[in-house]
Amino acid sequence: MRLTLRYGAKTAEYEVRESARLRTKLRIQVEPGGVLVVEAPAGASESKIRAGVQKRARWIMDHIDRFEAYRRHALPREYCGGEAHFYLGRRHKLKIIVQPGAARSVRLIAGGLEVTAPLGDADDVRLALQRWYRNRALSYFNLRTARLAAELPWVEAPPPVRLLKMKRYWGSCSPHGAITLNPALIKAPIHCVEYVLLHELCHLAEHNHSPRFYSLLDRHMPKWREAKEELDSLSEILLVA
Ligand SMILES: [Zn+2]
Incomplete structure (x- = not known):
């Protein structure tokens, strides 16, 4: 019907x-x-x-x-002024300032991303944004991981977070407790980021996807399934772009 x-x-x-x-x-x-x-x-x-x-x-x-x-x-990105780019689930329009001789930089301003670049062409802007996303991802993920870890009795010290561009995964946790995250995750909504961080932190206690692992997730994020569903539906788009 x-x-x-x-x-x-x-x-x-x-x-x-x-x-x-x-x-x-x-x-x-x-x-x-x-x-x-x-x-x-x-x-x-x-x-x-x-x-x-x-x-x-x-x-x-x-x-x-x-x-x-x-x-x-x-869709193929043009990296031109006015184009929307995602950061923590929100859209920000690019504002491009061409400044010959300047170092590339990006600033988050009200409703937008202000990119200063020496040439201002697509490659120039793309490189500026890529570096900005990585830097943001690293500091945001480390901050949130530390905050989450403080609430989890099995985590003694927040593990360092490493970034790795992956085609199919948002994150992983090594047997030695190192957490690797996809820098593209910084484009997803905050509750989706939290879900991935918590998922990896729960692996510090349970290294597999056992019922005990899921009960830890349930206890610390009762709505994790909704976040996962949303993230799964965005994967195709955010992981390829
Ligand atoms: Zn897992």
Whole structure:
């Protein structure tokens, strides 16, 4: 069954799938590409489904908008003024200042990223941004890791965080307790970053994905599944860009 959600001037089509697992609630998901999918308990009436989806309309439209923005992010980047780039889940428009002879630098300003570069062409701006993202990633990840670690009884001292560009992973934890993170994670929303950090810190106590590992995650971040789902849906886009 295909239905349409209306919210203000916006509309979104969705497909309803019957799910044997669900008893009363709907399960609403915005899949990669901004596709809205609604799972409903077997036998749920159309009006009940419509009402349930309508209740979450704002959340749904926000997510679809976000995916659309991320999708544009995956297109070839031009590194020109006005182009939006992500930092901790927020979009920032580039403002480019060409200053011959200047060293490349980037500043986070209200609503934007101000890039100063000697040439100001795409390569120049890309290199400036790359270095800025890496520096930001390193300091932010270390700061958040230290804060999280302080709440986790099994972590004696916060482990150092290393950056490594990976094609398929956000992070990893070595048997010796070193944490490696993908610098692209700095583009994801904060709760997604927190989830990855906590996931790796839990590996310091449990080196595998055992039930004990998941119970640690549950205890310290009850909503980690939502963060993981969101991050998984962004992976394709943020990891290739
Ligand atoms: Zn893991």
